[in-house]
Amino acid sequence: MGLDLSPFAEVVGPASSGSVWIAGQQSRLTAPSSIRRVTAPSGIYDLQPDEMTVVCGAGMSIDELQDSLRAVGQYVNLPRGDSGSGTVGGALATGRSDIYRLGRGATRDTLLQARFVNHDGQVVSAGGPTVKNVSGFDLCRLLVGSLGQLGFLGEVILRTRPIPQSSRWFMMSEAGPEIVEAILRRVYRPASVLWDGHKVWFCIEGNSRDCDETTRHLAADLQSPTEVAGPPTLDHYPFRQSVPPAELAELVQSHVQQETGQLVVEAGVGIVHRQTPAEPKATEKTIELLHQRLLQQFNPTGRLNPGVSLTTVSTL
Amino acid sequence: MKSDVSVQPMSHTLVSRLCQVLEPRRVHTEAADIDLYKRDASNIEGRAGVVCFPITTTEVQDVIRICAEFNQPFVARGSGTGLAGGATPLDGAVVISTAKMNRLLSVDPINRTAWIEPGMLNLDLTREVAHLGLHFAPDPSSQQSCTIGGNVANNSGGPHCLADGVTSSHILACEVVLSDGSLVVLGGEEPEPIGLDLRGAFIGSEGMFGITTKICVRLMQNYSSVKTMLMDFTSVEAGAETVSAIIAAGMVPAALEMMDQLCLEAVEAYIHAGLPTDAAAALLVEVSGLPHAVDEETERISDIGRAHGARTIRVAQDEAERALLWKGRKTAFGAIARIKPNYYLHDTVVPRRKLNEVLQEVYRIAKRHDLLVLNVFHAGDGNLHPLLVFDKREPGVMERVHAAGEEIVRVSVAAGGVLSGEHGIGLEKRDFMPLMFGPHDLHAQSAMRVAFDPLGIANPFKVLPSPSRCGDAHDIGEDMWV
Ligand SMILES: Cc1cc2nc3c(=O)[nH]c(=O)nc-3n(C[C@H](O)[C@H](O)[C@H](O)COP(=O)(O)OP(=O)(O)OC[C@H]3O[C@@H](n4cnc5c(N)ncnc54)[C@H](O)[C@@H]3O)c2cc1C
Ligand SMILES: Cc1cc2nc3c(=O)[nH]c(=O)nc-3n(C[C@H](O)[C@H](O)[C@H](O)COP(=O)(O)OP(=O)(O)OC[C@H]3O[C@@H](n4cnc5c(N)ncnc54)[C@H](O)[C@@H]3O)c2cc1C
Numbered sequence: 001m002g003l004d005l006s007p008f009a010e011v012v013g014p015a016s017s018g019s020v021w022i023a024g025q026q027s028r029l030t031a032p033s034s035i036r037r038v039t040a041p042s043g044i045y046d047l048q049p050d051e052m053t054v055v056c057g058a059g060m061s062i063d064e065l066q067d068s069l070r071a072v073g074q075y076v077n078l079p080r081g082d083s084g085s086g087t088v089g090g091a092l093a094t095g096r097s098d099i100y101r102l103g104r105g106a107t108r109d110t111l112l113q114a115r116f117v118n119h120d121g122q123v124v125s126a127g128g129p130t131v132k133n134v135s136g137f138d139l140c141r142l143l144v145g146s147l148g149q150l151g152f153l154g155e156v157i158l159r160t161r162p163i164p165q166s167s168r169w170f171m172m173s174e175a176g177p178e179i180v181e182a183i184l185r186r187v188y189r190p191a192s193v194l195w196d197g198h199k200v201w202f203c204i205e206g207n208s209r210d211c212d213e214t215t216r217h218l219a220a221d222l223q224s225p226t227e228v229a230g231p232p233t234l235d236h237y238p239f240r241q242s243v244p245p246a247e248l249a250e251l252v253q254s255h256v257q258q259e260t261g262q263l264v265v266e267a268g269v270g271i272v273h274r275q276t277p278a279e280p281k282a283t284e285k286t287i288e289l290l291h292q293r294l295l296q297q298f299n300p301t302g303r304l305n306p307g308v309s310l311t312t313v314s315t316l
Numbered sequence: 317m318k319s320d321v322s323v324q325p326m327s328h329t330l331v332s333r334l335c336q337v338l339e340p341r342r343v344h345t346e347a348a349d350i351d352l353y354k355r356d357a358s359n360i361e362g363r364a365g366v367v368c369f370p371i372t373t374t375e376v377q378d379v380i381r382i383c384a385e386f387n388q389p390f391v392a393r394g395s396g397t398g399l400a401g402g403a404t405p406l407d408g409a410v411v412i413s414t415a416k417m418n419r420l421l422s423v424d425p426i427n428r429t430a431w432i433e434p435g436m437l438n439l440d441l442t443r444e445v446a447h448l449g450l451h452f453a454p455d456p457s458s459q460q461s462c463t464i465g466g467n468v469a470n471n472s473g474g475p476h477c478l479a480d481g482v483t484s485s486h487i488l489a490c491e492v493v494l495s496d497g498s499l500v501v502l503g504g505e506e507p508e509p510i511g512l513d514l515r516g517a518f519i520g521s522e523g524m525f526g527i528t529t530k531i532c533v534r535l536m537q538n539y540s541s542v543k544t545m546l547m548d549f550t551s552v553e554a555g556a557e558t559v560s561a562i563i564a565a566g567m568v569p570a571a572l573e574m575m576d577q578l579c580l581e582a583v584e585a586y587i588h589a590g591l592p593t594d595a596a597a598a599l600l601v602e603v604s605g606l607p608h609a610v611d612e613e614t615e616r617i618s619d620i621g622r623a624h625g626a627r628t629i630r631v632a633q634d635e636a637e638r639a640l641l642w643k644g645r646k647t648a649f650g651a652i653a654r655i656k657p658n659y660y661l662h663d664t665v666v667p668r669r670k671l672n673e674v675l676q677e678v679y680r681i682a683k684r685h686d687l688l689v690l691n692v693f694h695a696g697d698g699n700l701h702p703l704l705v706f707d708k709r710e711p712g713v714m715e716r717v718h719a720a721g722e723e724i725v726r727v728s729v730a731a732g733g734v735l736s737g738e739h740g741i742g743l744e745k746r747d748f749m750p751l752m753f754g755p756h757d758l759h760a761q762s763a764m765r766v767a768f769d770p771l772g773i774a775n776p777f778k779v780l781p782s783p784s785r786c787g788d789a790h791d792i793g794e795d796m797w798v
Contacts, residue, residue: 141516
């Protein structure tokens with residue numbers, strides 16, 4: 001069933017065939033020149049709107065996939081990379097969520113089933129084809145964010161969702177922490193709330209009339225939000241930090257006071273988009289040990305994506 | 317503490333060590349006490365050697381360290397409502413009950429998170445945060461009695477998981493005691509903790525990766541508007557097609573449940589809610605959110621129902637009527653007890669478009685085995701719950717129940733479905749795993765287990781069928797009945 005992954009498995013090769021790197025569109029990580037490079041199969045294999053699932057090759061471009069889904073009124077919750085759209089496999093292997101995580105949930109929940117090639121060139125299946133499944137351990141969650149270190153994704157089954165009727169962005173200026181808090185408390189399940197210490201932007205998805213009512217209430221009680229074309233551009237904030245959302249207000253305020261470069265934070269989530277890198281954090285010993293044991297099991301010779309460290313914090 | 321004949325000689329030392337780290341009254345060895353822990357809500361019986369009731373993480377660590385020292389398997393237990401034998405202790409294992417670790421530790425009402433202890437009951441959490449306008453989304457039908465630790469271990473679902481996702485989507489972090497007694501926090505309040513999603517791997521691990529002692533949950537805002545409707549059909553096929561049509565039209569209702577005729581009859585006799593007992597199937601559909609969206613979707617869903625031949629569409633007019641409709645759904649099990657004394661609840665998932673085909677096959681299977689089958693299930697996500705009802709005193713009935721159950725599982729998987737949507741694998745479906753997974757797939761799952769529990773003492777012999785269990789060698793003994 002599904003795509004024939006044997007040609008892909010063959011190019012990855014058995015354990016004895018040396019180091020190998022899986023490349024997506026290389027929008028973020030580039031294959032070291034000395035290492036043999038492979039790419040995952042591409043294309044939609046099956047799209048079932050009434051199942052809300054799509055089966056595709058992990059090498060498929062996210063833009064192309066979203067185009068096909070748009071035609072049936074659906075989308076997949078995967079981040080679109082900033083230089084080119086990136087591939088489905090690259091987005092899953094990176095595991096980052098985009099700025100809509102507050103309302104749409106995390107990227108990791110998008111993957112239902114993965115067929116991947118393991119360190120010994122064998123095709124392995126994880127998860128299941130249906131939207132609900134607890135058959136066995138949840139290997140899919142482990143694959144998302146594994147940067148190709150546990151196996152190379154060949155074919156994936158993704159959960160799709162209906163495109164919301166409307167998706168509208170608003171902005172308020174002179175927004176202190178109490179305004180951000182009020183938005184988080186009072187807007188019903190906002191899709192995104194971004195804040196730079198001065199301005200707050202928020203996105204409301206769903207029925208447009210409900211959205212009008214929400215903004216009317218905010219105008220009456222707080223201040224009138226201005227409808228804007230979309231979120232602020234984050235191009236000038238190349239670095240990323242993850243903190244408990246309860247710490248955001250203090251972090252933003254200390255940056256505003258000290259004028260130490262700007263931040264845009266995802267309120268209610270805890271992602272900080274920065275102009276300068278944050279101090280890397282140390283990995284806890286037992287976490288490190290669990291990683292070593294998992295890598296020992298899944299990538300014993302280290303041939304899959306050598307040189308990538310999962311436990312060194314990337315500030316990108 | 318009195319000595320107990322059922323404890324093996326080696327266990328006397330183990331028990332006295334346990335009594336050094338826990339108050340002896342929280343270490344149960346009396347046959348009458350520990351007999352209660354020999355199984356969960358499934359029919360699969362085992363035998364507990366000793367049952368411990370720790371109250372702190374440190375105590376859990378101490379108990380597990382002693383187990384590790386004695387190479388003694390241990391089994392975490394919440395409320396024992398699991399239906400797959402996950403909490404059934406085998407070979408006199410040490411049962412570690414979380415019943416006394418049931419506090420709400422903290423709540424952040426703005427970022428909507430809470431830290432809780434694992435023995436907290438699912439519904440208690442929702443009750444405790446209700447005044448903040450929040451709730452915990454996963455709502456298994458057993459929510460009055462199951463623990464959140466059990467929900468985490470089984471990655472449980474419930475009627476309202478259709479729109480909001482199952483337990484995994486609502487857990488940010490788990491503090492876990494690993495099988496050597498070490499403590500680790502998997503995940504975190506922060507959204508992107510370093511490295512692999514160990515939190516995600518732990519959720520659904522059925523107690524085989526360690527014991528969670530604190531959990532950080534995500535809470536959801538309560539909706540401001542809700543409509544609950546019941547539509548009934550003269551054929552199961554029409555009901556099933558309506559389910560697919562609603563989803564295909566771009567709507568994901570908060571809940572989308574189906575009951576078939578036998579179930580409607582049983583429930584109506586039990587709660588007198590005015591259910592359409594002459595219908596072949598009824599759908600319970602709930603839409604929640606902001607008022608305009610709710611009104612519009614109720615309208616569109618009603619239109620779809622009518623287009624598929626719904627005879628009546630009853631929209632609950634007030635909270636009391638809504639509660640009554642839900643009571644019908646959630647008390648189905650109580651109602652069924654009035655038909656026959658015993659039931660076997662199955663749990664498989666099929667693609668939505670195959671719902672009718674598989675249900676018809678389920679009816680045929682039951683008929684062939686001369687059994688009564690009722691269906692009450694999460695239709696929106698294709699999660700079937702065929703409920704075989706019987707009287708186990710009837711000679712030969714258990715063989716028929718098991719044969720029918722196996723056929724239901726096979727038919728579901730053959731239709732492109734999966735072994736379990738929410739109850740887990742445990743012992744019940746362990747030996748069916750090869751229906752869905754090949755040797756390499758099972759080996760990969762086994763590799764996860766080895767990485768988390770190299771000692772192999774955390775709830776061994778579950779989930780993984782024997783060749784992939786790497787050293788766990790155990791079959792369901794003759795003294796156990798499944
Ligand atoms: C360090 C880093 C930071 C990022 N930050 C953000 C961010 O802030 N916001 C955002 O929206 N997105 C972010 N992303 C995601 C990114 O924008 C793309 O969505 C993603 O990298 C996919 O693009 P790609 O196909 O070019 O992947 P690549 O850049 O080619 O690959 C990314 C990683 O995934 C691995 N990989 C690729 N394909 C597969 C496969 N089939 N199986 C297994 N592994 C595979 C690669 O080996 C590599 O390790 C980040 C990605 C990285 C690597
Ligand atoms: C009438 C009825 C209706 C049900 N409806 C649903 C439903 O709608 N949806 C659904 O998903 N399930 C349902 N269930 C099944 C069951 O209630 C769930 O699986 C529940 O999550 C089990 O919780 P528990 O506390 O009873 O766990 P237990 O049965 O005690 O244990 C279940 C598993 O979790 C492990 N475990 C328990 N606590 C911990 C811990 N702290 N750390 C690690 N592992 C642990 C155990 O070892 C075992 O493997 C239903 C059961 C019944 C009887």
